[in-house]
Amino acid sequence: MTDNATEPATPPTGYHLLLPEDWVQIPLRQGDAEASVSSIVTAAFTRVPNGVPRDKLVPLRLELKRRLLAAVAEARKADVLELYVPMKLGGELNLGASFTVAQVRLPTRSGAGADPNGVSDPSGVAVQLLAGHRTAGMVSADMSSGEIDGAVAIRRERVVAAAPEHRAELASRRVEYLVAVPADAGQWLVVAFSTIGAGDPEDGLSEALVEWFDALMTTFRWSWT
Incomplete structure (x- = not known):
């Protein structure tokens, strides 16, 4: 157990995790989660190879945004502080x-x-x-x-x-x-x-x-x- 002599006098203000680059955080306790979702979706689709027809990308982009917003809504019901999701689009x-x-x-x-x-x-x-x-x-x-x-x-x-x-x-x-x-x-x-x-x-x-x-x-x- 933790040594009392080295225990902190005040509670921490946050935490850190070494998150892999293909995972993203959506903060829910402060800021605009919907804006975060839009930024994440935009960033994810910048990695799509050139030459992929736009008419195929638009439905995928809308579906990804819909799923992320649904996940945000569910997380808010549970009083979640942060939501983390994988955003690797290249594989099947x-x-x-x-x-x-x-x-x-x-x-x-x-x-x-x-x-x-x-x-x-x-x-x-x-x-x-x-x-x-x-x-x-x-x-x-x-x-x-x-x-x-x-x-x-x-x-x-x-x-x-x-x-x-x-x-x-x-x-x-x-x-x-x-x-x-x-x-x-x-x-x-x-x-x-x-x-x-x-x-x-x-x-x-x-x-x-x-x-x-x-x-x-x-x-x-x-x-x-």
């Missing part, structure tokens, strides 16, 4: 993957009116969540704990069934990292990845993308700027 393979970053606050024992069943520190939260996971006996999920950039972190992996009523036509494989925010009791950052693989959330592509996301999370760093 659709990764069917994305991840989001959000914040949640869990109850603590300190303070007037606090939940008496709450936990007092991130380690306690981890123990409680892991114990609850084992009690629930969720055979389709895997949960573990550790640290990310010196902060307590919990990782959960699961397969979620298709939900056509929520525009999720295929089952998906999801990996979530719940990371305690330093110097801010009860505040956690949730980084949630989702993929449908090549149509099966348990196929080889899904496995490779989960490994990629786990590797990406090793680059996570807090920032105080």
Whole structure:
């Protein structure tokens, strides 16, 4: 666990990830997400080879923009801070993957009116969540704990069934990292990845993308700027 003597005195103001160049961030907490989507689509289509007929590009461009705006709308419903999507247009393979970053606050024992069943520190939260996971006996999920950039972190992996009523036509494989925010009791950052693989959330592509996301999370760093 983190040494108390080296713990920061103030909460971080943000975070950094070493994002591959074919992935883009759409910020939702500030700025104009719709303008960001327009810029991303424009940039993506500058990479299309010369000679491709315009009448073929226009429908593709409109469909890409529609899908990104739909993803933005869904992310806003979940109070997401940032949405990350792959934008590699050259290949025939659709990764069917994305991840989001959000914040949640869990109850603590300190303070007037606090939940008496709450936990007092991130380690306690981890123990409680892991114990609850084992009690629930969720055979389709895997949960573990550790640290990310010196902060307590919990990782959960699961397969979620298709939900056509929520525009999720295929089952998906999801990996979530719940990371305690330093110097801010009860505040956690949730980084949630989702993929449908090549149509099966348990196929080889899904496995490779989960490994990629786990590797990406090793680059996570807090920032105080």
